Amino acid sequence: MFPIHNTFPREMSVIGRLLVDYGELELDLMNCVQVARSFDLNATLKVMFRVRGESNRIDIADGLGRTAYVAVNLETEFDSMIAAMKHCLRIRNKYAHAYWHDPNMGKTLCYVSVEELAKEPAEVRDLTTLKFFFIDEELLLRQEAFFWYTRNLITYLNYQGRFNSGALKQQIFPLPAAVAPPPYFLRSTQP
Numbered sequence: 793m794f795p796i797h798n799t800f801p802r803e804m805s806v807i808g809r810l811l812v813d814y815g816e817l818e819l820d821l822m823n824c825v826q827v828a829r830s831f832d833l834n835a836t837l838k839v840m841f842r843v844r845g846e847s848n849r850i851d852i853a854d855g856l857g858r859t860a861y862v863a864v865n866l867e868t869e870f871d872s873m874i875a876a877m878k879h880c881l882r883i884r885n886k887y888a889h890a891y892w893h894d895p896n897m898g899k900t901l902c903y904v905s906v907e908e909l910a911k912e913p914a915e916v917r918d919l920t921t922l923k924f925f926f927i928d929e930e931l932l933l934r935q936e937a938f939f940w941y942t943r944n945l946i947t948y949l950n951y952q953g954r955f956n957s958g959a960l961k962q963q964i965f966p967l968p969a970a971v972a973p974p975p976y977f978l979r980s981t982q983p
Contacts, residue, residue, distance in 0.1 A: 794892070796892040796894060796901075799894055799901075800894070800901045802929050803901050803928070803929050803932055806929065806932040806935075807887050807932060809936060810883060810884060810932070810935060810939060811887060811888055814846075814880060814884040814939075816943070817877065817880055817942060820943055820946045820947065821840075821849075821850070821853050822837055822840050822841070823946075823950065824853075824857065824873075824949050825840070825853045825857035828857045828953050829860060836856060839852055840853060840856070846881050846884070846885075847881065850874060850878060850881065853874075853877075857870065858870060861949060861953055863957075865956060866952060866956065869949055869952070869967070870949060872945060872970075873942070873945045873946055875973075876938070876941065876945055877942060877946075879942075879973045880938065880939055880942050882976060883938075883939075883974075886903070886925070887903070889907055890904070890905065890925075891903060891904045891906060900926060901926070901928065902924040902926040902927065902977075903924075904922045904925070905922075905923070905925070906922070908923065909921060909922055909923075923980045923981065924981050925976070926977055926978045926980070926981070927977055927978060928978060931975070931977070931978055935974050937971060937974075938973060938974050941968055941970075941971035944968040945967075945968055948966065948967050948968060951964045952967070
């Protein structure tokens with residue numbers, strides 16, 4: 793185990809859950825779409841998961857499910873769900889591609905993104921131009937709560953779509969209270 797895990801065990805535990813739970817969100821999304829497509833699990837799964845890249849999967853899910861959810865008057869909720877998935881993906885990607893740093897010796901957790909530095913047009917001569925993106929446990933828990941909101945929104949669409957189409961006789965899952973998308977970091981600085 794790398795030292796950062798011992799220094800920030802609670803934070804790294806939440807980050808681990810976010811990384812793992814994103815895959816669950818993708819499966820929930822796929823299920824929501826296949827239900828709207830007359831339970832066409834085979835085609836929905838194969839179209840969504842044969843491509844590489846999480847952004848591609850969200851875009852495919854949007855294309856496959858939008859018409860069905862618009863037809864049952866859930867366009868606004870579907871748009872919210874797609875936007876929430878994209879926000880969760882950005883959170884996931886920030887951590888999946890991060891290099892962890894502890895500039896204040898156990899007091900402050902941050903990550904750096906070498907990928908962002910690589911995109912800069914200027915020549916890179918050293919790593920001193922890396923930005924530090926600071927996070928803490930409170931922010932991570934807000935991000936985790938947003939993942940839960942997204943999951944509940946997907947579940948709502950799944951059941952509400954069936955209710956609106958007449959396939960279910962009662963509403964099973966309520967529309968979750970909206971949760972504002974949390975920021976990706978508390979602050980960023982250059983060393």
